[in-house]
Amino acid sequence: MQALYAQLLVGLINGSFYALLSLGLAVIFGMLNIINFAHGALYMMGAFTAYFLLSLGGLGYWWALIIAPIVVGIFGMILERTMLQWLAGLDHLYGLLLTFGIALIVQGVFQNYFGSSGLPYAIPDYPQIGDWRGLQGGINLGFMFLPIYRGWVVIFSLVVCFATWFLIEKTQLGAYLRAATENPTLVRAFGINVPRMITLTYGLGVGLAALAGVLSAPINQVRPLMGADLIIVVFAVVVIGGMGSIMGSIITGFALGVIEGLTKYFYPEASNTVVFVLMVLVLLVKPTGLTGRAA
Amino acid sequence: MKTKISALLLGTALTLASASLAAAQDKTVKIGALSDQSGLYADLGGPGSTLAAQMAAEDSGLKAKGWKIEIVSGDHQNKPDIGTTIARQWFDVDKVDVIVDVPNSGVALAVNNVVKEKNGVYINSGAATSDLTNAQCSPNTVHWTYDTYMLAHTTGQALVKAGGDTWFFLTADYAFGAALERDTTAVVTANGGKVLGGVKHPLNTSDFSSFLLQAQSSKAKIIGLANAGGDTTNSIKQAAEFGIVKGGQKLAALLLFLTDVKAIGLETAQGLNFTETFYWDMNDQTRAFSKRFAERMKNGAPPTMVQAGVYAGLLHYFKALDALGGNPHDGVKVVEKMKAIPTDDALFGKGEIQPNGRTIHTAYLFEVKKPSESKGPWDFYKLVGSVPGDQAFTPLSESKCALLKK
Numbered sequence: 001m002q003a004l005y006a007q008l009l010v011g012l013i014n015g016s017f018y019a020l021l022s023l024g025l026a027v028i029f030g031m032l033n034i035i036n037f038a039h040g041a042l043y044m045m046g047a048f049t050a051y052f053l054l055s056l057g058g059l060g061y062w063w064a065l066i067i068a069p070i071v072v073g074i075f076g077m078i079l080e081r082t083m084l085q086w087l088a089g090l091d092h093l094y095g096l097l098l099t100f101g102i103a104l105i106v107q108g109v110f111q112n113y114f115g116s117s118g119l120p121y122a123i124p125d126y127p128q129i130g131d132w133r134g135l136q137g138g139i140n141l142g143f144m145f146l147p148i149y150r151g152w153v154v155i156f157s158l159v160v161c162f163a164t165w166f167l168i169e170k171t172q173l174g175a176y177l178r179a180a181t182e183n184p185t186l187v188r189a190f191g192i193n194v195p196r197m198i199t200l201t202y203g204l205g206v207g208l209a210a211l212a213g214v215l216s217a218p219i220n221q222v223r224p225l226m227g228a229d230l231i232i233v234v235f236a237v238v239v240i241g242g243m244g245s246i247m248g249s250i251i252t253g254f255a256l257g258v259i260e261g262l263t264k265y266f267y268p269e270a271s272n273t274v275v276f277v278l279m280v281l282v283l284l285v286k287p288t289g290l291t292g293r294a295a
Numbered sequence: 296m297k298t299k300i301s302a303l304l305l306g307t308a309l310t311l312a313s314a315s316l317a318a319a320q321d322k323t324v325k326i327g328a329l330s331d332q333s334g335l336y337a338d339l340g341g342p343g344s345t346l347a348a349q350m351a352a353e354d355s356g357l358k359a360k361g362w363k364i365e366i367v368s369g370d371h372q373n374k375p376d377i378g379t380t381i382a383r384q385w386f387d388v389d390k391v392d393v394i395v396d397v398p399n400s401g402v403a404l405a406v407n408n409v410v411k412e413k414n415g416v417y418i419n420s421g422a423a424t425s426d427l428t429n430a431q432c433s434p435n436t437v438h439w440t441y442d443t444y445m446l447a448h449t450t451g452q453a454l455v456k457a458g459g460d461t462w463f464f465l466t467a468d469y470a471f472g473a474a475l476e477r478d479t480t481a482v483v484t485a486n487g488g489k490v491l492g493g494v495k496h497p498l499n500t501s502d503f504s505s506f507l508l509q510a511q512s513s514k515a516k517i518i519g520l521a522n523a524g525g526d527t528t529n530s531i532k533q534a535a536e537f538g539i540v541k542g543g544q545k546l547a548a549l550l551l552f553l554t555d556v557k558a559i560g561l562e563t564a565q566g567l568n569f570t571e572t573f574y575w576d577m578n579d580q581t582r583a584f585s586k587r588f589a590e591r592m593k594n595g596a597p598p599t600m601v602q603a604g605v606y607a608g609l610l611h612y613f614k615a616l617d618a619l620g621g622n623p624h625d626g627v628k629v630v631e632k633m634k635a636i637p638t639d640d641a642l643f644g645k646g647e648i649q650p651n652g653r654t655i656h657t658a659y660l661f662e663v664k665k666p667s668e669s670k671g672p673w674d675f676y677k678l679v680g681s682v683p684g685d686q687a688f689t690p691l692s693e694s695k696c697a698l699l700k701k
Contacts, residue, residue: 003512010504115594117338117525120560123536138538144508147536219536220501221528221558225334229501264505269468271505272497 006144007265008258013150015257016157017212021230022237022249023161024208027168030244031181031201034084034095039234040227041103042206045072046213047222048110051121061124061134061218068214069207076206080199088198103228110224118221123149153215160211161250164204168246177201236279242289252290321621322362326352326609327391329381329406330421332370335499335525336398338554340421342368343602344396346591350584351609357617367391371402373498378402379409386413392624393418393612395605400424400471410435414626418612420604423523423550424474425689428653432696435626436652437611437633440604441572443471444689446549447478449570449658449682454517454547455486462547463515464493465506465530467522475521475549491515500526503533511539519547527551528558535563552599556675561666564675572658573600573642574676580641589673597673607640608654646684651696655684 021043028036049071050064059067079102087094124134138147168174177197180187184194213227220226233256241252256275263274270277282290328348330340345368352364367389371378378397385391386409394410397403398421410417411433418437419427425444427436462483466472472495480490491513494506507530510518518539520530527548534546548555551569575585575597584606585597598606615632616622623629630652638646638654646656660680669675691699 003508006508006512007505010502010508013504014502111333111337112593115338115554115596116333116335116341117528117554117558120532120558120563122560122562138536145511145538145542147538149536150504219533221525221532223525223558226501229499261505265509268494268496268506272500 003143003265004262007261009144009146010150010264011258011261012254013154013257014260015254016154017216017230017253018234018237018257019161019250019253020157020208020212020215021234022241022253023164023246024205024212025234025238026241026244026246026249027164027208028202028205029238030168030246031177032080032084032088032198033092033181034087034099034202035092036205037096037100037231038079038103038106039099039206039209040229040231041106042072042076042227043209043213043216043230044110044224044227045075045106046210047121047217047220047226048114048213049210050214050217051119051222054121060126061214064214064217065211069210072210072213073203073207077199077203079206080202084202085195085198103231107224107228114224116223116225118223118226121217121222123147123218149218153219157212157215160208164208165246165250233275236275238289240275240279240282240289242291245289245291248289248291321624322357322360323365324362324393324616324622325365325367325389325391327382327385327389327394328366328368328396328605329371329378329385329394329402330368330396331373331398332368334373336373336421336523338558338596339524339552339599340396340398340601340605343588343592343596343598344421344605346588347598347602347606348395348609350588350591351606351613354606355610355613355617357613360617362616371397371399371406373399373402375402375405379405382406382409383413386410386415392416392622392626393609393629395419395609396421396601398422398601399469400426400474401469403427404431404470407431407433407436410626416612416626416629418605418608420608421601423471425478426470426474428649428651428694428696429689430695432651432694432698434652434698435630437608437630437648437654438652439608439654440600441550441570441658442653442688443475443478445572445658445687446475446570447482449660449687450547450549450568451479451482451519452486453568453660453680454545455483455488459517459545459547460486460488461515462488462490462517462519463510463513464490464519464521465503465510466493466495467498467526468495469498471523472521476519479519479521479549493519496522496526498526501529503530504537506530507534507537507539511537511542511544515544517545517547519549521549523550524552524555525558528555531559531567532563552601553673553675554596554599556663557596557673561664561669561675564663565665567663568660568679569663570658570660570682571600571676572656573598573603574659574661574678576674576676577659577678584641595672603642607638607642610640611636611638611648649688649691651689651691651694651698653688655688657684658682658687 049068053059135149241248264271328345369381393416403422420440425442634648643656661676
């Protein structure tokens with residue numbers, strides 16, 4: 001039983017990454033109607049930015065948490081301005097192919113210079129207060145040893161997910177955004193700069209991916225293919241949750257992390273496939289996803 | 296009449312002689328470096344192995360003797376079906392003579408059958424499974440660098456003898472993991488130890504926390520990592536995070552490469568014990584080769600033991616071709632010649648290729664240095680012991696190889 005609690009908690013930790021990444025995808029799909037296959041590569045760029053900030057600039061984890069999403073977000077906005085915006089109104093397939101191509105190029109460039117096995121990035125050891133050394137070490141919960149860093153990931157991503165949901169669903173800005181996707185011409189008539197808003201939204205989605213990358217850098221290796229391995233699972237999460245549904249993608253992200261964790265405990269050989277089995281089941285029963293509205 | 300017959304005989308003899316002379320003088324050879332070019336094993340083999348093959352061709356001195364050497368490379372993506380398709384195309388269409396490297400035991404065993412069917416030469420350096428020279432041995436195959444039996448009988452044995460008598464395995468769920476777990480389990484039980492359990496994880500897993508928690512609750516003294524490349528580095532890194540080593544359990548990195556240590560970082564990797572048959576900083580010769588190698592690598596990395604094995608294995612192959620005086624394009628014949636000549640090169644020292652195709656050379660036990668002990672970007676290992684080749688690898692008396700039953 002104790003082991004089961006531990007697996008549930010571990011699942012929740014992985015779920016945090018799924019939630020952050022699928023949230024970004026949902027925002028981009030919901031507002032721009034683009035299936036952003038470059039998301040995994042941008043997540044990887046976030047982790048690499050953290051690595052460069054530390055190794056070249058001497059700026060540690062806490063700085064990276066702020067700077068990396070901005071840097072990668074700007075990169076994303078340039079992508080949107082120079083390439084993606086021309087695809088507005090075309091079939092989803094064009095955006096998918098373009099972003100997939102971008103992902104392959106970005107990954108290829110990183111792999112050319114950094115190989116495939118990755119670079120080390122340590123868990124931050126500051127600020128030091130008393131016995132606390134930043135986020136290093138762990139707490140014995142009785143049923144498991146919880147690394148402090150993992151606990152931090154869960155809490156931090158919950159906060160970020162909720163803030164994003166609030167921004168889009170409950171604020172004035174969010175209302176403009178949602179209106180702009182429904183009827184861009186009409187919103188423009190009210191004097192709102194729609195293209196700029198779309199660009200900023202893409203930047204926000206990309207920034208979320210980069211943030212997840214920084215969070216994951218101390219846990220996984222910082223390596224060029226770290227996003228490619230994850231992105232397929234995250235897409236399954238988005239499909240299960242319902243394309244474009246923000247709350248759906250957050251809840252599904254965490255839930256699937258837990259289900260995957262349980263599979264690792266009961267039948268580890270299937271842990272790579274369980275998400276896809278669920279996806280097939282959901283598509284058969286409710287093709288719009290668990291929380292999706294019919295188009 | 297008599298003169299007519301003798302003239303005829305002379306004519307036939309001359310024709311035969313010139314025919315065999317032509318065969319012997321065929322001095323072209325084509326090498327296929329088949330590896331994981333972009334996945335989790337790409338750094339330990341991959342483009343570095345192709346470079347090693349090029350350097351072997353340059354250093355062999357055959358070009359000066361009029362040989363023409365061509366090298367092609369392929370990416371098997373860790374998939375046996377892709378690996379065998381490339382191998383078949385190389386033999387049938389591109390007329391490749393020898394396939395080298397091939398990490399990933401699953402792919403390696405599949406390619407082994409193709410090479411045998413096509414009577415090519417197979418110098419495997421990257422794969423670990425001891426089956427290549429045991430149950431599935433082939434007259435066309437030479438297994439150069441290391442294997443699971445060797446890893447079990449060096450690292451595994453040393454740990455059991457040091458008191459690590461209870462084990463829990465984290466095993467990569469394919470041919471390699473299974474072979475390494477099997478060979479290590481045999482060593483553990485033979486030395487009075489006990490295996491408490493294990494978990495099989497899919498190849499290329501990024502999150503090991505679930506598996507590590509199971510290993511932790513097993514209370515085994517040793518957690519045996521029967522995996523490789525990115526899987527091993529992630530296991531070790533995350534084990535540190537979950538306080539496994541601090542809790543008194545010890546990690547056995549049964550297979551660890553130079554590039555893995557680089558990826559983990561010395562802070563986390565320090566103190567790990569493992570076995571390799573080559574390290575760049577062993578002596579002047581290995582240092583000289585590694586310097587030349589690193590200068591031509593994009594990321595400046597010195598060779599791993601797999602890449603060194605590709606170089607040394609090919610050099611030996613070229614020696615055999617030179618001794619034959621030409622390329623007979625007959626795999627069995629060339630491999631027989633390779634077995635007849637004792638191996639001796641700058642990287643692995645003196646050794647031999649046994650009748651089952653296994654190359655025998657010294658295995659070295661290393662420990663990862665502390666960050667304070669490391670003097671350079673790739674200065675990672677401290678030599679703690681060595682095991683002579685005849686004790687490290689499968690004794691012929693224990694081998695089930697059919698080639699030995701002649």
